[in-house]
Amino acid sequence: MTSPGDDAFTTRPTLRGSFGMVASTHWLATASGQAVLERGGNAFDAAVAAGFVLHLVEPHLNGPGGDMNAIIAPADGSAPRVLVGQGPAPAGATIEHYRAEGLTEVPGAGALAAAVPGSVMAWFRVLEDHGTMELADVLSFALHYARAGHAIGATAARTIDRMRDHFSEHWSGSAELWLRDGRAPRVGEMITYPAWADVLDRLIGAGETATTREERIQAARREWSHGFVAEAIERFVATPHRHSSGADHAGVIAAADLAAFDAGYEEPTVFRFRGIDVAKTGPWAQGPALLQTLAILDGLPDERIDPDTAEGIHTIAEALKLALADRDAWYGDPDHAEDVPLAELLSPAYVAERRALIADTASHELRPGTVSGREPWAIPSVMAAAAGSPTAGTGEPTVRSDDAIVPDEDASGYTRGDTCHVDVVDRWGNLVSATPSGGWLQSSPTIPGLGFCLGTRLQMTWLDEGSPSALRPGRRPRSTLSPTMLLRDGVSVEALGTPGGDQQDQWQLLYLIRTIVFGYSQQQAIDAPAFHTTAHVSSFWPRVWEPGGLVVEDRVGDEVLEALSAKGHVVSRAGAWSLGRLSSVRRDPATGELSAAANPRGMQGYAAGR
Numbered sequence: 001m002t003s004p005g006d007d008a009f010t011t012r013p014t015l016r017g018s019f020g021m022v023a024s025t026h027w028l029a030t031a032s033g034q035a036v037l038e039r040g041g042n043a044f045d046a047a048v049a050a051g052f053v054l055h056l057v058e059p060h061l062n063g064p065g066g067d068m069n070a071i072i073a074p075a076d077g078s079a080p081r082v083l084v085g086q087g088p089a090p091a092g093a094t095i096e097h098y099r100a101e102g103l104t105e106v107p108g109a110g111a112l113a114a115a116v117p118g119s120v121m122a123w124f125r126v127l128e129d130h131g132t133m134e135l136a137d138v139l140s141f142a143l144h145y146a147r148a149g150h151a152i153g154a155t156a157a158r159t160i161d162r163m164r165d166h167f168s169e170h171w172s173g174s175a176e177l178w179l180r181d182g183r184a185p186r187v188g189e190m191i192t193y194p195a196w197a198d199v200l201d202r203l204i205g206a207g208e209t210a211t212t213r214e215e216r217i218q219a220a221r222r223e224w225s226h227g228f229v230a231e232a233i234e235r236f237v238a239t240p241h242r243h244s245s246g247a248d249h250a251g252v253i254a255a256a257d258l259a260a261f262d263a264g265y266e267e268p269t270v271f272r273f274r275g276i277d278v279a280k281t282g283p284w285a286q287g288p289a290l291l292q293t294l295a296i297l298d299g300l301p302d303e304r305i306d307p308d309t310a311e312g313i314h315t316i317a318e319a320l321k322l323a324l325a326d327r328d329a330w331y332g333d334p335d336h337a338e339d340v341p342l343a344e345l346l347s348p349a350y351v352a353e354r355r356a357l358i359a360d361t362a363s364h365e366l367r368p369g370t371v372s373g374r375e376p377w378a379i380p381s382v383m384a385a386a387a388g389s390p391t392a393g394t395g396e397p398t399v400r401s402d403d404a405i406v407p408d409e410d411a412s413g414y415t416r417g418d419t420c421h422v423d424v425v426d427r428w429g430n431l432v433s434a435t436p437s438g439g440w441l442q443s444s445p446t447i448p449g450l451g452f453c454l455g456t457r458l459q460m461t462w463l464d465e466g467s468p469s470a471l472r473p474g475r476r477p478r479s480t481l482s483p484t485m486l487l488r489d490g491v492s493v494e495a496l497g498t499p500g501g502d503q504q505d506q507w508q509l510l511y512l513i514r515t516i517v518f519g520y521s522q523q524q525a526i527d528a529p530a531f532h533t534t535a536h537v538s539s540f541w542p543r544v545w546e547p548g549g550l551v552v553e554d555r556v557g558d559e560v561l562e563a564l565s566a567k568g569h570v571v572s573r574a575g576a577w578s579l580g581r582l583s584s585v586r587r588d589p590a591t592g593e594l595s596a597a598a599n600p601r602g603m604q605g606y607a608a609g610r
Helices: 027-038 043-057 095-100 119-130 135-148 154-169 172-178 192-207 212-224 228-237 255-260 287-298 310-330 349-356 380-387 501-517 522-527 559-564
Strands: 015-017 020-024 067-073 082-085 262-266 270-275 274-278 398-400 405-409 422-426 431-437 484-488 491-497 531-533 547-550 571-575 583-587 592-596 606-609
Touching: 020 027, 020 043, 020 154, 020 583, 020 592, 027 043, 027 135, 027 422, 027 606, 043 119, 043 422, 043 431, 067 119, 067 484, 067 491, 082 119, 119 135, 119 212, 135 212, 135 349, 154 172, 154 491, 172 592, 192 228, 212 228, 212 255, 228 255, 262 522, 270 287, 270 484, 274 287, 274 501, 287 310, 287 349, 287 431, 310 349, 310 398, 310 501, 310 531, 310 547, 310 559, 349 606, 422 491, 422 583, 422 592, 431 484, 431 491, 491 501, 501 522, 501 531, 522 583, 547 559, 559 571, 583 606
Parallel strands: 547 571
Antiparallel strands: 015 592, 020 422, 020 606, 067 082, 067 431, 082 262, 270 274, 274 484, 398 405, 422 431, 484 491, 491 583, 531 547, 583 592, 592 606
């Protein structure tokens, strides 16, 4: 395959300019971020404004009670840093407590699945450290939509409709916020968030006597983590409520857990692929699995990794299976795990061993590797017993069906929604790639007086002390949130990412191969047919996997789909335009030209700039 050329079909152009670019999963967030740039703010100001708008306009995909991971690159030439907005497990979240509640898995919905909320603290932290604008100005966009309302989208309305009976029967606070005389809002109806607007006003007001911008932001952070928000959360979760287990449980999160947490920064994990440094999070999130896959594919000729051919799709899928198996067996919070052997997992010798396992036919096994003589953690056999379950391949949100809360999917095996993403670049060269998630409206009951619900990231932990991502107080759950930053010759040049749960790094991998190896433009790479494997253990409740599973957009063509089936893949057709919600912004250091692109699927993601 060669580059498709500048005249190849795309749904929209790759935007080009020199002032500033924003790309996100919702046009209102993109517009808000661009408005901040137009008012003189930088990329960090714009990202925060967009992030708080995403809480409102994609409430089934993220919320203030969730988490947010980002990679930021200041224009001063300093190396990119990972902004960690992934809160840890509360002090009361022990395996013993959950087993005493009669649980064998952390539930997929309800306050027992809540990690400490990290999103708001992370957004405030980056604004304080790297922004230039006042908190009140940056939050003015979210406050506007919270008070005046916004037109609810189709997927959000559908999610509320599926949760309608559950809200009415079990989660009264959610019913009060989301239902209209017992029904879900219709697509396009205006939705307001008066309680959350009041919270934002109180957070802003906490700093009214402070003398500097930074002190005003610090006051808001203290009010969130030590004040009325933390206290309201503790009071609320003390009352048992319905969980996805089908039983009522009280939560364990306390005000002291919020007070003990602060968002911070870490060094990224980096792998050089075809001359481009790809920066990801550490192994407390799934990002290094993308790097492992790139390392495996880097040793193969271009024709073997062409994502538009049956051979390329097969090879990429098999490499992904190996990396994701290692993710499940080895990844965890390095601050609390005995040893996460990330250097060995990315070492040339180990990568060569893994590459040699790729055969001409599809593997139907989970094959984590042995590292330095150490055996991988064995995924419980009950997971293998769920092989072929119709819930395989789910993404992050969970919605109600009958008396249980089950994954939101359709017969194609893919998830329609899951998370959000925003990328920003400004005229000075600051870059932000941020993936906010969690705190979905279907996660747990809406907290009266706060207007939001808690996240459910602890469902990614295991009630098995032998797992590197076992539930443990103070330990970060192994997140799927996976922003990406690219560097050329030591200079940060591109920010990108996508929602998608377990699929986030799979879809980003296709983008990287197409742009770095085959010369696609940003929009061409985003628009090109996508696929992902479901032959891995889901990170989300309920834990399932589909041996040989491969979900593919139909646009690859019948000949390719038939060839994949002949190789032993269990192929699910996903329709023509369904997989991935990628966005990207880029800066050419030599010319200062900026560019951006966003996903057309679902008709919500947009890029803007000039």
